[in-house]
Amino acid sequence: MDALVFDSVSHHYGRLRALDRLSLTVGEGEVVCLLGPSGCGKTTALRLAAGLERLQSGRIEIGGRLVADGGRDLPPEARDVGLMFQDYALFPHLRVGENVGFGLKHLPAAERERRALAALERVGMADYARAWPHTLSGGQQQRVALARALAPGPRLLLLDEPFSGLDQRLRQEVRDATLHLVKASGAATLMVTHEPEEAMFMADRIVLLRAGRLVQVGTPVECYFKPADAFAAGFFGEVNRLAARVEAGELRTPLAWLPAEGFSEGEAVEILVRPEGIRLLPPGDAAGSGKVEARVIAARLLGRSSLVHLSVEPAGAAPLHLHARVPGRFLPDDGDIFSLDLDPAQVFVFPAAGPIFREGAGRGASGEAALAAAAGAGSAATVREP
Structure with missing residues (x-):
């Protein structure tokens, strides 16, 4: 069963066409990267999957369940997704452990704390459970944000440019750790990036977009050696x-x-x-x-x-x-x-x-x-x- 299905999804902001009949799937345990230049519709697609934007046309399924079809639109908390924002969006008034446990409020306090600490251990941040977010480095904040997204055990993980705020050396280190953590979690992952090398490093499959339209879908090898058109060939190098x-x-x-x-x-x-x-x-x-x-x-x-x-x-x-x-x-x-x-x-x-x-x-x-x-x-x- 596919963890995520976009079926002919279109979206407009006024006269601006953000997505034009986009269809894609993300399989169980698969990492798919949405790739393309700025303004191509990548983040819009991610926000629609998360339920942060109301779907205008088409249909979206998560785990075989219809979550949006233009009339029906489940809220983010009912979609079984973990979302990691580009700026990490850690709550400054909550300590690290409390940030990670924020999505576990339905659990008893002791179980919530245990699950949050276990998620922090997975990303190597258990010693910082009592720290405040502003005392952490960029790389540490990224790992806390990832732990928060993974803590509820979501079926689908949505990552929006998760490494863009890091310097080149740290980006490579954190990117490698994130790939292994995501794969070990078993969650299907849809990640947004505008960096071709990053997409090739992270993805099982790449979805290349331009101006809201799908240009090519394929493995990194297929996209690099069998580009669909001149734009695709030039975008990958x-x-x-x-x-x-x-x-x-x-x-x-x-x-x-x-x-x-x-x-x-x-x-x-x-x-x-x-x-x-x-x-x-x-x-x-x-x-x-x-x-x-x-x-x-x-x-x-x-x-x-x-x-x-x-x-x-x-x-x-x-x-x-x-x-x-x-x-x-x-x-x-x-x-x-x-x-x-x-x-x-x-x-x-x-x-x-x-x-x-x-x-x-x-x-x-x-x-x-x-x-x-x-x-x-x-x-x-x-x-x-x-």
């Missing part, structure tokens, strides 16, 4: 963008010739290449012979990888500025020349004038064959040098 047109059944770009199956002769397309999909080979290397050459403009170490800025100067066309990402330390000198090779799994092709949005997780049929070939469904030989 930096891309190099190339324009091309089908000529004699091929997409002829300054970097390579790609197959054009599924596209019409003369059709304009957009080609996206991830920086890690550009391989740099010495010009004298046998594997690099005959390939396009690029000149290094700059190279910067980014910690776990190096980013190399490249200039390609095709005959009779404007120079191309490209980025290549190389694992580890790779810092060639400005002006060094390399031959470029493309990793087919990191190349994506879409119609240049195609629709911005596509319902569901599938890509338009006109681009699917070319994308499958370019993304490595065949052999690497599908990418040819111009």
Whole structure:
């Protein structure tokens, strides 16, 4: 049984369309991340699930029970959900233990205190049960807020940007601990974030939204390697963008010739290449012979990888500025020349004038064959040098 079901949910704020016929599910014990840019409807969806907004259209079920359908709207306390706000929303006049036990008022005082302390122990905060919230660090407040959401043993856990207030180092540490706590609790989890890497770290499945509409649903691997459209491909990481047109059944770009199956002769397309999909080979290397050459403009170490800025100067066309990402330390000198090779799994092709949005997780049929070939469904030989 699905822990949460959104069935064709729409919501407006005046003339602003926050959600447009959104349908999604969260399975028992599953972590699903709502991902997208600011204003795409993520938090609205979370608030509708929690009962903090009145549903206008569609239906919402939690644990197989109808909680909202435009006429019926159960209050938050009747929905069996745990909610963790972006700002943690700890009550300043209550001590930590009292904050965690706030949702357990239906229990006798002794049992409420026991359950609150057990929840604090799960997040490593039992020693702070008598502390005041203002004396805690950001990371400690986050853990208390998570304990409060988990204490009633909810069927569904709703997290609204739970790590946004933490610095980068602490965010990574708390994020890891939260993932394991959530999984151990067995609660289904719907989490809002605008950070693609965070969604990929936390989620079993990702729901990508744009302007209230669903762009793609899939596992992190599916979303990264099989993006539904150009927006999805670009949202999950930096891309190099190339324009091309089908000529004699091929997409002829300054970097390579790609197959054009599924596209019409003369059709304009957009080609996206991830920086890690550009391989740099010495010009004298046998594997690099005959390939396009690029000149290094700059190279910067980014910690776990190096980013190399490249200039390609095709005959009779404007120079191309490209980025290549190389694992580890790779810092060639400005002006060094390399031959470029493309990793087919990191190349994506879409119609240049195609629709911005596509319902569901599938890509338009006109681009699917070319994308499958370019993304490595065949052999690497599908990418040819111009």
